Amino acid sequence: NAGVMQNPRHLVRRRGQEARLRCSPMKGHSHVYWYRQLPEEGLKFMVYLQKENIIDESGMPKERFSAEFPKEGPSILRIQQVVRGDSAAYFCASSRGTGQSGNTIYFGEGSWLTVV
Amino acid sequence: TQLLEQSPQFLSIQEGENLTVYCNSSSVFSSLQWYRQEPGEGPVLLVTVVTGGEVKKLKRLTFQFGDARKDSSLHITAAQPGDTGLYLCAVYGGATNKLIFGTGTLLAVQP
Numbered sequence: 001n002a003g004v005m006q007n008p009r010h011l012v013r014r015r016g017q018e019a020r021l022r023c024s025p026m027k028g029h030s031h032v033y034w035y036r037q038l039p040e041e042g043l044k045f046m047v048y049l050q051k052e053n054i055i056d057e058s059g060m061p062k063e064r065f066s067a068e069f070p071k072e073g074p075s076i077l078r079i080q081q082v083v084r085g086d087s088a089a090y091f092c093a094s095s096r097g098t099g100q101s102g103n104t105i106y107f108g109e110g111s112w113l114t115v116v
Numbered sequence: 117t118q119l120l121e122q123s124p125q126f127l128s129i130q131e132g133e134n135l136t137v138y139c140n141s142s143s144v145f146s147s148l149q150w151y152r153q154e155p156g157e158g159p160v161l162l163v164t165v166v167t168g169g170e171v172k173k174l175k176r177l178t179f180q181f182g183d184a185r186k187d188s189s190l191h192i193t194a195a196q197p198g199d200t201g202l203y204l205c206a207v208y209g210g211a212t213n214k215l216i217f218g219t220g221t222l223l224a225v226q227p
Contacts, residue, residue: 033214
């Protein structure tokens with residue numbers, strides 16, 4: 001039973017390029033969350049999606065960032081025109097139902113984005 | 117302002133020492149979770165505390181939820197190098213009950 005799968009694990013982009021991070025949730029999980037972590041800091045919530053719907057994007061920067069979780073395929077976090085400040089670890093998590101109702105949220109191993 | 121403040125921010129100790137880290141808030145929560153994150157990995161759930169005053173033990177780790185359910189502590193007895201990592205408390209909050217993390221405590225246990 002595979003866990004939450006993220007790829008790529010490491011990504012290097014030049015300023016101005018696009019970064020696409022993919023997340024395949026655990027089997028049977030329809031809730032996906034994205035978090036960003038700067039070095040030696042806690043995880044900051046970005047967006048919460050449930051198959052084809054964005055439930056909460058209150059943590060997403062207003063520009064350049066977007067997320068989707070299509071009916072088929074992985075969830076994608078897309079960062080356009082990357083800047084040095086986007087360099088961070090991006091973690092995806094998934095759950096079967098809402099975490100509040102007792103469903104454990106499982107995290108992937110993260111995607112490390114470096115902008116040069 | 118952070119919903120959950122953790123202290124200390126950094127802690128470096130020798131193997132065998134005891135330590136306590138704290139997670140504080142001015143808000144009341146129905147439950148609180150503790151995670152550990154090792155370098156290069158995602159966070160892993162250690163425990164969920166639900167009842168005010170509740171104490172849970174996980175081997176050498178003791179977790180306590182404050183009586184008023186506003187704060188929590190994690191005590192490690194006889195720390196080992198394998199305990200090294202980032203310890204994060206987390207709660208469900210906001211309109212959509214998303215998981216919100218604390219500021220984190222980075223622990224280094226020297227052999």
